[in-house]
Amino acid sequence: MKRYIILFALLVSALPVIAQTEEDKQALRDLKATYESAIKNNDLTPLKKHLTEDFSAVMLTGEEVKSFDELQAFWDKAKEYMGEDSSYSVSVSADDSTFIDNIAIAKGSSKDSIDTNGSTLDFSTAWTAVCRKMPDGTWKLARLQVTTHPVDNPFAKLANKMTLWITAMATGFVALLIGLIAGKRMGYKKAMAANG
Incomplete structure (x- = not known):
């Protein structure tokens, strides 16, 4: 058993971990700010260039989207459900990200607020995101999972x-x-x- 633990430790230490630079961290913070702004302004278009071609996400409702177009359709349906004069805002908090080669695994929480029909619904979520550093040095979102307390x-x-x-x-x-x-x-x- 001891041999397996030592072997595992050696394998993990041999992973091609890159030193996270301040530039990499800032790129992820910029991505977070773009997301918050897109939600606040009810315009997801600025997010499109920050998604990988194989992007997918599991949304708060448990529905999976597999492209920007599906994400936009989900958002349109959510806005229709919330009502015409509704507004949605989100404040994302991120924990430290883990960087492995050209992948960043980020997690954190958010404070969300929906104003609809004279009522305000405040709730929080937990989220995990996988970002990929592209050959040109930009970071893009590849996978997102968002959850909230079920009860x-x-x-x-x-x-x-x-x-x-x-x-x-x-x-x-x-x-x-x-x-x-x-x-x-x-x-x-x-x-x-x-x-x-």
């Missing part, structure tokens, strides 16, 4: 609220129906007793 988020809370309202309305309707039936039945019995 403790405003969408789940809103769905729970709606479920409570629907349950309350259904309970009220059933109670009213039982009351009408019982009242009619009691009235029928009184009428029968009076005629009888």
